[in-house]
Amino acid sequence: GKQLIRSRSGLRMVPHDSAGSSEPSPLSLDEPAWQSDRDCPACSLCSCWFSLSNRRHHCRRCGVCACSQCCQRRLPLPRMGFVDPVLHCQACAEATRAEAGFYGRQIRLLIxxxxxxxxxxxxxxxxxxxxxATDQRSLQFEGGGSGLASTKPEPIPLLAVQSCDLVTVIDSDASSLPCGIRICWRNSSGESVRAELSSRRPETQRTTLAWVSALQTAMKIVADFKRRTMTECSISID
Structure with missing residues (x-):
């Protein structure tokens, strides 16, 4: 499920694991630490000096301390779960706009x-x-009709996914058509597992392709999460 929390930037609705785990969803962003006002006598982006008429502002996505010209856009930030639009610097505004389609529509398809x-x-x-899953940390399987297997597969943790590739079929015109997705991941024992999810029924093709496209977008965001996490770890170790 989700829980409502209050931060220095406003109210946030964030994914919550009912088991009490503090591990974040790789599809979300933690709030950044703000640059200290004391360390920023001038805008970090355009270098103009702060004054009584040129006040400091902080981008809610990256935490940079900037002037009102460089940090003036208020946008919804669903990746951090903010209830109301929040301030963005220009670079972060572009990143948030690029993600709007996923967090506005595609993530609902996946759920x-x-x-x-x-x-x-x-x-x-x-x-x-x-x-x-509602905590946005794994893919889960549920029984969906006739011919079901007796044992439900284990969830696939998004962070354990190693590759995510389209499954295609050849139609009557010898054209290659996507019909599903192939996922490889490492299970809790460290073993490599491969799952193929496919649907070849013409009446469900549009729904299948929309869901698969949403998953591919999600895995790009997960890959970005992994890169950022590795960078932060390397910085903290050094």
């Missing part, structure tokens, strides 16, 4: 789920609904 024929390690496992 709603899509029905697939599932195979694990090359063996058919049955028909399942695959959806993004």
């Amino acid at each position: 709603a789920g899509c029905t697939f024929e599932l195979s694990l390690g090359g063996s058919a496992a049955g028909v399942f609904v695959c959806r993004l």
Whole structure:
């Protein structure tokens, strides 16, 4: 589920793990530490000096201390879960706008789920609904119709995913058409696992492609999360 928290920048609705884990979702962003006013006599972006008429502002996405000209855009920031629009610097405003389609529409598709024929390690496992967990940390499987496997597959942690590739079929015109997605990840034992989720029914093709496209976008955001986490770790170690 989600929980409402109050921060120095406003109210935030953030994913919450009912098990009490503090591990963040790789699809979310933590609030940054703000640059100290004391260390910023001038705008960090344009170098103009602060004064009584030129006040300091902080970008809620990156924490930079900037003037009103460099930090004036108020935009929704769903990746941090803010309830109301918040201040952005220009670079962060562009990044937030680029993510708007995913957090405004695609993430809801992932949570709603899509029905697939599932195979694990090359063996058919049955028909399942695959959806993004409400804490936005894993893909979960639920029974979705006839021919179900007796054992429900374990969730796939987003951070454990190693690759995510389209599954295609050849149509009557010898054209390659996407019909699903192939996911490789490492399970809790460190073993590499491969799952193929496909749907070849023409009546569900549009829904399938929309869900697969949303998952591909999500995995790009997860990859960005991994890169940022590795950079922060290397900085803290040094």
